[in-house]
Amino acid sequence: MLTSEDLATDLAAAVAGPEIFAVYQPQVSLETGSIVAAEALCRWEHPSHGDIDPETVIEVAERSGLIHALGRRMLAEGFRAQAEWHETGRPWAVAVNVSPLQLTDGSFAMHVAEECRRHGVPTGSLIVELTADGAVDDPVVLAQLRSLGEIGVEVSLPGYGEGSLPSELLPRLPLTEVKIPGRLVRSAGGPALASLRDAVAVAHDAGLRVVAEGVETLTHLDIAVELGCDRAQGFLIRPPDSEIAFPGSGAPN
Incomplete structure (x- = not known):
């Protein structure tokens, strides 16, 4: 039986190699139908056990302390893809998932700024997507998020609409974007x-995307439009893909 300890050992060896890679899922503007961003999603293809569930990868990385190395690897993957997009006339933003544990490193924002310069992409085209909405309660995490905002990096908060974040806090948080979970959109x-429409209005009043x-499905897309969302992401738009060129750039009609 494969244990967490076994996975941690294997992950330590894999984190710098080809077993770890990113796939990309685009987001489209609901106003124009065009791709405007893509989320970089971590994948681990274990040589003996096949694809490891992404949630398991993050859990193992956090417990073992490998989250910092894994996080930097995924940032590098995202920047590499984004540099190619920009070189080929696709000025898309890239969203990279970041664990709150990564933000306990006081040099995180500085590292991001340095990587943006190294890859030749503007800081304003990076979206740091938190992997936990409760992270905004941590003063150390908040400080790093504010530092990211000061250099122009956008910050996205997941799980919006589930009631865990008081709406009065939104204007005081260093956020650019909130994401409504698929299960809420689909149901x-x-x-x-x-209720969701009201939550979207509150976010817009706070200046958030x-x-x-x-x-x-097209029904889910219609719901996103009816809610007043700015962007949509999901299998209808395009499944996650290692192909970073994304032939075709419009939302389904």
Whole structure:
């Protein structure tokens, strides 16, 4: 039986090699239908056990202390892809998932700024997407998020609309974007739809962009539009893909 300790040992050896790689899932503007960003998602293809579930990878990395090395690897992957997009006339932003544990490193924002310069991409085209919405309660994490905002990096908060974040906090947090989970988008109807629409309005009043995740059908896309979301992401738009060129750039009609 494969244990967490076994996985941690294997991950330590894999984190700098080809077993770890990124796939990219685009986001489209619901106003224009064009791709405007793509989220870099971590994948681990274990030589003996095949694809390891992404949540397991993050859990093992956090418990073992490998999250910093893994996080820097994923930032590098995202910057590499973004540099290629920009060179080929696709000025898309890249969203990279960041664990709150990475933000306990006081040099995180400085490292991000240095990597942006090294890869020749503007800091304003990077979106740091937190992997936990509770992270904003930590003063150390908040300090790093503010430092990222000061250099122009955008910050995205997941899990919006689930009620864990008091709406009055939104204007005081160093955020650029909130993301509505796919399960809420896909189940929205009746009172739930009205409640989510109100949550989107609150986010907009705070000056934040709203992304609908998990858009899998045209009905889900219609819900995202009805909610007033700014962007959509999901299998209907395009599944995660290692191909970073994304032939075709529009949302489904």
